[in-house]
Amino acid sequence: MNWRILEQWDKEYFWHPFTQMKVYREEENLIFERGEGVYLYDVKGRKFIDAISSLWCNVHGHNHPKLNQALIDQLKKVAHTTTLGSSNVPAILLAKRLVEISPKCLTKVFYSEDGAEAVEIAIKIAYQYWRNKGEKRKIFITLSEAYHGDTLGAVSLGGIDLFHGTYKDILFETIKLPSPYIFCKKNYGGLSEECKNALLEILEEILKSRDDIVAVSLEAGIQGAAGMLPFPKGFLRGVRELTKKYGVLMIVDEVATGFGRTGTMFYCEQEDVCPDFMCLGKGLTGGYLPLAATLTTEEVFNAFLGEFGEMKHFYHGHTYTGNNLACAVALANLEVFEEEKTLEKLQPKIEYLSQRLKEFWELDFVGDVRQLGFMAGIELVKDKEKGIPFPYGERTGFKVAYKCREKGVFLRPLGDVMVLMMPLVVEREHIDQVVDALKWAIESLKT
């Protein structure tokens, strides 16, 4: 197919997510055709490093022989069968595997298709949990700058004004704690033990004074979509202790952080936290197919057991819940983690990345550099001394990302935060290529 026609049809028929289509239609479109390892190739034959893991989900690279084979094998059996009241082989095997590799208290798996749905399901189960136990509670505690996806429940838990402000009249009520990173930077000059304790005190005051709290929800260790804003160490652990102490549920969203992104399979491991709900998505299938999961505890699950007529069951499901192909490739994804020792090999890469990230501090237009494991954000500012941002309409982040394409690096920023979320299988040379291209592109803002 001629790429000029594809470009034209793309602009004519396709409404893209999170995209100002007026601007999109005025610019050159980037249309991918195939992938191989950490590289993507577009319809014009250009080659790019996929430095954002195709929106934070690719793990072992594109076109991986083992993942491909798992799909082919499953496809020859059956592509999809319903799990509403019946079951399928890969979904069963995957549920067992997920329970084995996740924090100990998590023993049940509820499937869905996207991260937002995994959160939506946690919200509904948590809410109904209290009702099934005969208590009426309706308030969720969340964080400012939180991001949990774009369906309305997930948006209600969210706290990014730019994405969520428009819908505030049709969202449910929440209590919002400050965003830890912003709060700590402003009041304590950075992430510290002291700041962590101050945040936990705010939470404890709320928990102490109310008896209508359903759950506290938060991302794991870092607020990704807000621009890679890490928590103080031990914050997640502190929230777990307080929610236990006051008998409130805890929802941890590991959609972005799960599957090795922070250096361990799940971030929760690093603070020895077992939440009541763990939401998974993105890397669950290695970046192959849409699949998400909400893991929960025996205690929560048991609150939904009863005779049929008691109507305690969870009335929720989707047509493709537990899809056979997606579960088969997710199982293969977990096998590849073991076979290729992905997490072991990742540790020196995280070290190397943090070394190279230091170089960004020297650049004129870099105001902050943040990292958790293999997730990183480089914040661009117009005036470094005074910390003045570029005007929103200038799209500086996008300009820098477009510039990187000239060096064969594919990026998508969050506003003016340049995000680095490379597939876990990148080698040093790829890290170098990405860092060098980004430094060059940021420097080119001067001219």
Ligand SMILES: *Cc1c(COP(=O)(O)O)cnc(C)c1O
């Ligand atoms: C991406 C993301 C989501 C939403 O996942 P989708 O698959 O895009 O619906 C939820 N939570 C976090 C932390 C995310 O990064």
